[in-house]
Amino acid sequence: MEIDFGAPQRVIGIDLGTTNSLVAFLDLTGPKIIPGADGDKLVPSVVSINPRLPSRDGEGAGALASGEIVVGNAARELLLTQPDRTVYSVKRLMGRGLEDIQEELKLFPFHIAPSSEAVLQLQLGDRTYTPPEISAFILRQLKQNAEAYFGEPVTQAVITVPAYFNDAQRQATKDAGRIAGLEVLRLVNEPTAASLAYGLDKRENGIVAVYDLGGGTFDISILKLHDGIFEVLATNGDTHLGGDDIDNLLLRIALEDVATEWGVNLSADSEGVQRLRRAVIQAKERLSFVPFTSIELEYHGRKYQREIQRELFDKLITPIIDRTLGPCRDCIADAGVSVDQIDEVVMVGGSTRIPLVLSAVETLFRAKPHTELNPDAVVALGAAVQAGILSGQVQDKLLLDVTPLSLGIEIMGGVVSKLIHRNSTIPASATESFTTGVDGQRNVLIHVVQGERELVKDNRSLARFDLKDIQPMPAGFARIEVRFLIDANGILNVTARDQRTGKEQSVDVKPSYGLTDEQVEKMIQESVEKAEQDFSERQVRERRVEADTILAAVEKARRHDAYFELPDAERTAIDRAVNELLLVYHSDDHPLIQQKIEQLNQATQKLAENMMNTAVRSALKGTKI
C-alpha cells in the first residue's frame, strides 16, 4: 500500500495550438477551461516583443521585465501595429530546419535570423528567439492564467501535439514546456486527447474516427474504445495543412485585387498585409454560417471590398480539403477496419466548422460527424482528462497511443532498415546488435531516421547516436546491443550495452534538428529565475490592488456617521491597522501585506456592521444616506 503524504500536485492540460492555445484542468465535475485575465478562453498563439518598457515606477511595482513580452489577444492587436516584432503560427516551425520551411517563408512573415543553423532563429525587433522559446512565452502565459485561477504555483502539465508530429517536433514542444518552467509529464496526441473528452459521456465500446483540422495541422486517428481503454489503431495526417492554408489562399487573391484596383503592391507593407489577412479570416469565418459575405479593408483612406459566395469559396478550398482525404483512407486501411465498422466520427479543430469539410467527411465515412463539443476546446479538455489520469484522479481510463512514423536506421548503401513500424503501440522498442568494421575501432555511429520510404535521403533524419569508448578489438569482435525505445510521449530513447562486459555503453546524441540539452538547460535557467520572479511580482501586485480597495473603503467610511459612533479604542485600532498596512504596502513581502490586510479587515468589522445597521435603519425610514 502506497501512502502519499504530499498534497496532490495540480496538473494542467494545455492545447498548444497553431492559432489558439488553451489551458484546462480537471475537477470533480469534469474538465474545465481556465480563462485568461481578459476573460477569453482562447489565447491566440501570438507573441509580441514590446519595445516600450512600462514605466510604473510610481507604483513601485519594480522593473516589470516580463512586460516586454505580450501574448494572446493583446499581441494579436500588435500584429497590426508592430508586425516586425510580432509572430504567429510559430508551431509550423517547431522542430524544423531551414530547408524544411522554404514554402512557409513564402507565405508567412517569419523573419529568420542569419544565424539559423541547427535551430531556426526568429528575428523579433533587435533580439532573436528559437521557436521553442516563442512557444514557451505562450506556455508561460497559460501557466500564469492557471496560477491566477488557483492562487498557487503550477509546475506540471500535459501538452498536446499533433498525432503526426515527428520526434524533433515533439522534442521541441517538450523543450518549450521546460523553458516555460513546466515539467511536461506527457505529450498527448491531439485527436486522442479529443477522444478522451468526447468519451466521457459517450459510448463505452466501439470504433471511433477523430478528424482534426486545426489552424496548421491535420490529423486523423482511428480508435477502439473498450470499457475505458482508448486504443489507437492507426493515425495519419499532415503537419502542414490547416486553416492557415485557406487564409493564405484567400489573401493571395485579395492582394492581387488590391494591386489591380489600387495600383499598389500591398505585400511589401507588413501592416497592410496583416490587416488584409484579418479581413480575409473574418470573411472565411462568416462563410461557415452565411451563404455569402464580403472581404472588406479600409486602409490609409482607401477601401477594398469583394463579395464572396460560399459556392466560390468551396471551389477554391476543395484542393486543400481533398488533401485530408488521402490520409483518411490510408488510416482506415492501416487500422484494418472497413468504413462500415466505424461507429462514430468526431470533428475537432476550428476548421471543421467549414460546411465543405463536414460534407467531405460525411461522404467519406458515410456517417454524420459529431460536432456537439466546441471544436476549439475539446483538445484542451481531453488534455485535462489525461492530466487527471497521470495524477491519479482518473482511474478507469487509459490511453494506448501509437507512433505515427516508422523508425529505422541507416544501413549500407543509404538504405533504411526499419526497426519499429508506424502505428505500433507506444511504448515500443526494438533491439539491434552492432559491431565494429575495422581493427581497434573505438566508435560506432548510428544514424536514426523516421519515415516510410526505403532510402535514407527520402526520410527524416532524426539523430546520430555515437557509441563511444568501445574497447579496442579486432574488427567484428565488439558486440554492442542497442535498445531503441519510443516512450509514451512518442519520443525516442536510446541505450546501449556492451554484451561482452555487460556494462552500459555511453551514447552521444546529436539531434539533426533542435536544441541540445545544454541549450535547453541554459534557457530553463534563465526562465525559471524569471518565472519565480514573475510569480512573486504578480502576487505582490495583486495584494496591493486588494490593499488599495480596502484602504479606499476605510477612507470613505471615516466620513460616515457610524465611524464617529465608534468607541475611541475601536477608532485607534483602525488607525493603527491602516498605518501598519501602509508601512508594508511598498514591500515585496506579499504574505505580510496579506496579513496586514486581514488585520485591517478585523479592525473594521464593527464599523462595517454599524454602517450596515445605519443603512437598514435609513432604508426603513425611507431616507437617503
Added chain:
Amino acid sequence: MTDYFELFGIARSLNLSLDMLQQRYYQLSRELHPDRFMRQPEAERQRALDLSSTLNDAYRTLKDPLKRAHYVLSQEGFDGEQRSTDVPPELLEEVFELNMALEEMRGGDHSARPQLESAETNFTRMLSDVDLQLEDLFGKYDQSPSRDKLSAVRGSLNRRKYIQNLVDEVHKSLAPSP
C-alpha cells in the same frame, strides 16, 4: 528476455483466441502502463516503461498468427526466415512464366495483362490454401508439440512468404501507375 507467452500467462501455442489475448492485454496494460506510475520513484517508472514496451511488442507479435509462428520458431531455436528468393520447386514453371509476363508488362506490352490477372487469381488462391494448411499444422503442433511439426510449419511459412511476394508483385504491375 521475457517470454511473450509467459508475460501473458498463457501456454505456448500456435493457435490463440484473439478475444482472450486482447482481454489479457488490456488488463496487463492497466497494470503496467507508464501512466500508472507517474507518481512513483524514477526506478519504478523506468521499470514500467520497460515492461509496458515489452508488453506492447509481445501483443503485436502474438496477435498476428504469422508473427506468432515465427516467434515460436525462433524461441525453439530455428534460425531466421529463409530468403524468399529460393523458389519452391513445385512452383518453378509457373514462376518462370509469370516473370516473363511481368517483364513484358514493365516493358509497356499490355498484352500480358490477362495472363497476369489469371496468375493473380491463381496465386491468391494458393495463398489461402497455404493458410488453411498452416491452420491445420498449428492445430497439430498445439496438440502434441514436436520439432518435426515445427519444421513443417516453417516450410509452409516460407512457401507462404514466397507466394505473398508474387501476389504483391503482380498486384503492383496491374495497378494503374500514379
